[in-house]
Amino acid sequence: MVCHHLLITKSFGMKTIYSKFFIIITLTIILVGCSKNNKDIATQLIENCANDKAYKIFYEVVSKGINNIEWLKHEPKILSYLNNNLSTKLKNGFFNINIKVKTIYNGRIEIRSEKINYERHFMFCEKSYTKYPIKFKAKWENHMIN
Numbered sequence: 001m002v003c004h005h006l007l008i009t010k011s012f013g014m015k016t017i018y019s020k021f022f023i024i025i026t027l028t029i030i031l032v033g034c035s036k037n038n039k040d041i042a043t044q045l046i047e048n049c050a051n052d053k054a055y056k057i058f059y060e061v062v063s064k065g066i067n068n069i070e071w072l073k074h075e076p077k078i079l080s081y082l083n084n085n086l087s088t089k090l091k092n093g094f095f096n097i098n099i100k101v102k103t104i105y106n107g108r109i110e111i112r113s114e115k116i117n118y119e120r121h122f123m124f125c126e127k128s129y130t131k132y133p134i135k136f137k138a139k140w141e142n143h144m145i146n
Contacts, residue, residue, distance in 0.1 A: 043086065045136060045137060045141060047086050048140040048141075048143045049128065049129075049136070049140045050118060050122040050124075050125045051082045052143060054078070054082065054095065054118050057114075057116045058074070058078045058095070058097065061099060062075070062097065062099060077095075077097075078095060078116075081095045089122075090122060093119045094115045094116065094117055095115070095118060096113065096115055097114045098112070098113050099111070099113075099114070
């Protein structure tokens with residue numbers, strides 16, 4: 001009778017240890033998953049910001065072009081570049097624009113070359129996110145390039 005009681009107690013003790021172990025493992029997996037998800041959200045917010053900054057530089061350069069044909073020629077290129085995954089954009093670092101611009105002083109048409117430094121914009125946005133995370137999230141959460 002005593003041995004039977006000890007066997008039940010030991011068996012029950014092992015089940016308790018296994019169940020605690022299972023709970024710890026489950027909670028760890030959930031916490032790691034949440035942490036990764038938060039990291040992904042932060043990266044997406046920063047990427048939204050950097051895309052917007054790069055597009056605004058593009059817009060300023062192209063709007064100085066001689067006509068709308070320049071716009072139609074270059075906009076698909078920048079949008080295609082910005083739709084790349086983040087690692088590709090950061091690896092390439094720059095987006096080049098060569099555009100025909102009419103000079104003010106003599107009215108000649110020249111080709112102006114402009115480099116958009118995507119990595120610099122990303123780093124700026126990353127610092128801004130670190131300093132003001134709530135404001136940053138509110139501004140860039142559902143932002144679309146327009």
